[in-house]
Amino acid sequence: MLHPMFRFTGFLVAGLVLVGAIGRFSPAEAEATGAAVQRPFLMFDATLYKNKPSFTGYPLRPITLLYESRLLPNDRSRTAVPLEPTIRAIANDLSKTSGPVIVDIERWPVRGEMSTVQATIDKFVSVLSWMRSEAPNVSIGVYSTIPIRDYWRAIRGPSHKDYHAWQRENDRLDGIVAQVDALFPSIYTFYPDRQGWVTYAVAQLREARRKANGKPVYAFLWPQYHESNRELGHRHLDADYWEIQLNTVAQHADGVVIWGGVGKHGPEPWNEAAPWWQVTKRFMRHINSDSPDRPNSLPIH
Numbered sequence: 001m002l003h004p005m006f007r008f009t010g011f012l013v014a015g016l017v018l019v020g021a022i023g024r025f026s027p028a029e030a031e032a033t034g035a036a037v038q039r040p041f042l043m044f045d046a047t048l049y050k051n052k053p054s055f056t057g058y059p060l061r062p063i064t065l066l067y068e069s070r071l072l073p074n075d076r077s078r079t080a081v082p083l084e085p086t087i088r089a090i091a092n093d094l095s096k097t098s099g100p101v102i103v104d105i106e107r108w109p110v111r112g113e114m115s116t117v118q119a120t121i122d123k124f125v126s127v128l129s130w131m132r133s134e135a136p137n138v139s140i141g142v143y144s145t146i147p148i149r150d151y152w153r154a155i156r157g158p159s160h161k162d163y164h165a166w167q168r169e170n171d172r173l174d175g176i177v178a179q180v181d182a183l184f185p186s187i188y189t190f191y192p193d194r195q196g197w198v199t200y201a202v203a204q205l206r207e208a209r210r211k212a213n214g215k216p217v218y219a220f221l222w223p224q225y226h227e228s229n230r231e232l233g234h235r236h237l238d239a240d241y242w243e244i245q246l247n248t249v250a251q252h253a254d255g256v257v258i259w260g261g262v263g264k265h266g267p268e269p270w271n272e273a274a275p276w277w278q279v280t281k282r283f284m285r286h287i288n289s290d291s292p293d294r295p296n297s298l299p300i301h
Contacts, residue, residue, distance in 0.1 A: 042255030049261035091134035223276035
């Protein structure tokens, strides 16, 4: 059952009925996926807005994303591996950081022939092990890679052969899972179909639970449509759609990483009155009022 702090009124109530109808765990599913583990719901800020406020007083925690441009500067090869001294230097600089550090390398293929996938696994293992040796007390993750982000196969459901094929592809990535402290699946918005998004998001989060083997699952959300949608890309979601997304993640994950603040021409200026931010503030007030004693750091495994 959804925690009372997430029971909002109006349109959202109908949305949460939808979430519950599509995505609620049975006791057996909860045990099988690790969802029965109770953790405080954490929120991380990964937005890129210009002139962004400090968020002092909000339950937004710091998080560091290591983008390809920093790890692989001036190298556009799909097979390139970051230099070990570069990774060690970055990790050493971040060794005192209070939030998780996320490696965001999206160019390496996670599908295809097993030899190709294994090469990707080996690269991630190398990068993560170099980071771990320099920053042993920092929680480390990989953006989106596990489970593979796949809208159409995820929404087909566990009884479909395509869903099982997707799971088998995720199973091949266990070598990466072993190297991280938490999973960070991406459940960005591609279409205005809200029921479709909920089905997709819950499937992705359930699969993340299955693969996490008890480790935390923190979902990446973006209050704008994904840039791959030619008509809607970068447009902000309606407030009620965003609220449904926050509540879906609250029901099925251990926390949320809010990304965004980027338009077609780069970082956008901060807008305190933005509808998505008003929804987020209301969401955070419920978290603060119901769970004031949350821990100050991400669990290390």
